[in-house]
Amino acid sequence: MTNEKMMRQLYDRMAAEQQAYKEWLLVQPPNVILDNACKFTVREDIVMEMEVLELTDVQATALLQSRTPLADVYWAWERAETHHMDDVRDVIETCADSVIQAEKKRGQREGR
Template sequence: MNSNEKNTALYEKMAAEQDTFRDWLKSQSPEEVLNHAYEYTVREDIVMAMEELELSDKQAQALLDSPSPLADVYRHFEKLETGYMDVIRESIEERANEMHRAKEEQRAAPVYPHS
C-alpha cells in the first residue's frame, strides 16, 4: 500500500469510527449528548483535517495500527494547551469595540430636525 492509499484508508477508518460514535451519541439522553458535544465537534474537525492531510507512510501506518485512531488523536488533542479561550475572549472584546464604535458614530452624526 502506498502513502496515498494509507492516508485514504486512515481517513476512511476515522470516518467510520466517527459514524459509530455519532450513532451511539444519537441513542443517548439529551443530557449525555450535551456532555459529549465538544468531543463530537473536535472529532468532526479531526476527520475533516484528515481529508486533506498527507501523513508519511510511518505516521499513517502507526495510526492505522490503532484500533481507534480517531479516539487516540482526540485524547492527545484534549491534553494540549490551546489558545482557544484567548480567541474567544479576543472575539468578545473586538465585537464589543465594533458595536461601541458604531454607536458613537451614530451619536456623532448630525441630526437635522427639518427636511
C-alpha cells in the same frame, strides 16, 4: 501502499469511527448528548481535517496501527495545551470593539 492510499484508509477508518460514535450518541438521553457535545464537535473537526491533511508515510502508518485512531487523536487533543479560551476572549473583545465603533460612527452621522 502509497501515501495517498494510506491517507484514504486512515480517513475512512476515522470517519467510520465517528459515524459509530454519532449513532451511539443519538440514542443517548439528552443529558449525555449535551455532556458529549464538545467531544463530538472536536472529533468532527479532526475527521474534517483528515480530508485535507498530508501526513508523512511514517505518521500515517503509526496512526493506522491503532484500532481507534480517531479516539487516540482526540485523547491527545484533550491533553494538549491550547489557546482556545484566549481565542474566545479575543473574539469577545473584538466583537465588543466593533459594536462600539459602529455606535460611534452612527452617532457621528446622526450628529451632522
